[in-house]
Amino acid sequence: MAQQSHSHETGASPVFSFEAAKLIQQLNAQFAIDGKLRFVEGPEACIMIEATTRHAKAAISTYGAQILGYQPHDAEQDMLFLSPQSQYGNGKAIRGGVPLCWPWFGDDPTGRGRPAHGFARNRVWQVNAVKLDDEDQITISMSLPNSEDFQQYWHSAFKLSIEIQIGKTLKISLTTENCDQETFVISQALHTYFQVGDIEQVWLRGLDNYHYLDKTDSFHEKLQHDHVWFKNETDRVYLHSPEQLFIEDAALNRRIVVESHGSETTVVWNPWHKASQLADMADDAYKTFVCVETANAAGDSIRLAPGQSHTLMAEYWLMSRD
Numbered sequence: 001m002a003q004q005s006h007s008h009e010t011g012a013s014p015v016f017s018f019e020a021a022k023l024i025q026q027l028n029a030q031f032a033i034d035g036k037l038r039f040v041e042g043p044e045a046c047i048m049i050e051a052t053t054r055h056a057k058a059a060i061s062t063y064g065a066q067i068l069g070y071q072p073h074d075a076e077q078d079m080l081f082l083s084p085q086s087q088y089g090n091g092k093a094i095r096g097g098v099p100l101c102w103p104w105f106g107d108d109p110t111g112r113g114r115p116a117h118g119f120a121r122n123r124v125w126q127v128n129a130v131k132l133d134d135e136d137q138i139t140i141s142m143s144l145p146n147s148e149d150f151q152q153y154w155h156s157a158f159k160l161s162i163e164i165q166i167g168k169t170l171k172i173s174l175t176t177e178n179c180d181q182e183t184f185v186i187s188q189a190l191h192t193y194f195q196v197g198d199i200e201q202v203w204l205r206g207l208d209n210y211h212y213l214d215k216t217d218s219f220h221e222k223l224q225h226d227h228v229w230f231k232n233e234t235d236r237v238y239l240h241s242p243e244q245l246f247i248e249d250a251a252l253n254r255r256i257v258v259e260s261h262g263s264e265t266t267v268v269w270n271p272w273h274k275a276s277q278l279a280d281m282a283d284d285a286y287k288t289f290v291c292v293e294t295a296n297a298a299g300d301s302i303r304l305a306p307g308q309s310h311t312l313m314a315e316y317w318l319m320s321r322d
């Protein structure tokens with residue numbers, strides 16, 4: 001999937017791969033940082049950014065502006081889960097890392113059969129800037145180039161941009177600007193797949209006493225008692241959720257801190273045995289990830305008047321549980 005192409009061809013055909021190689025050369029000439037950041041060809045001629053700082057390494061696909069890996073140098077395992085069965089193009093979202101759900105979260109809110117989770121995760125994004133700061137953190141800025149093809153899904157003029165900061169933490173800021181004459185409403189999520197050692201030895205801390213909509217039970221509103229434990233399919237939208245949550249992982253002996261801003265909803269998802277119904281994931285993959293998604297969903301959808309903008313932000317870091 002080549003940069004700035006809106007085609008959805010798949011397969012690394014030699015011609016397409018040549019096109020990707022040319023774009024990679026241009027991108028490297030413009031943005032590469034010696035020994036720290038480069039563009040390479042990934043699966044299915046997808047363009048990948050490989051970044052390494054003093055603190056961590058990361059991989060980002062320009063298809064979907066999707067972070068696929070983030071691993072601090074002192075961590076034994078990546079913080080993020082990425083399915084080896086993922087597809088990289090063909091209108092599919094890559095299964096893992098941080099897919100971007102935009103301009104709606106979940107099923108088409110208008111019931112018109114538009115694709116689940118919107119269209120931003122299935123498009124090639126444009127790289128606008130790469131910066132290295134004094135603390136050896138790298139910030140990558142990208143935006144979703146406008147395309148005629150959006151018209152079938154979305155009529156309002158917008159600007160959607162992302163900043164990804166790779167350092168001691170992984171920081172993501174997704175900004176939507178209304179460039180239209182009319183107000184529009186979006187829902188969205190940073191649909192992050194966190195890698196865990198064994199889902200049955202994981203608990204999510206910070207949601208005790210919060211209400212949630214249970215998507216596995218017709219969206220009934222329920223009250224969370226205690227931590228969130230995973231014993232079967234879990235698909236919940238937590239309402240008015242707090243700014244910090246903690247994924248406690250006994251098997252990997254680590255804690256992932258999830259900090260959110262500009263968001264009042266957190267989606268928690270694990271498909272459990274329904275993983276076997278997903279073509280791009282192994283049947284038992286559900287044991288090694290949990291999605292904790294910083295979102296604006298349900299009553300927390302964002303209304304933007306002309307000229308207004310909103311930034312959804314998440315910051316993640318790893319800690320030892322000792």
Ligand SMILES: O=P(O)(O)OC[C@H]1O[C@@H](O)[C@H](O)[C@@H](O)[C@@H]1O
Pocket residue numbers: 093106116117191215235236267269293
């Ligand atoms: O398979 P997709 O489209 O990436 O969605 C995965 C899941 O994403 C979650 O955010 C939703 O709450 C689930 O209902 C959904 O199944």
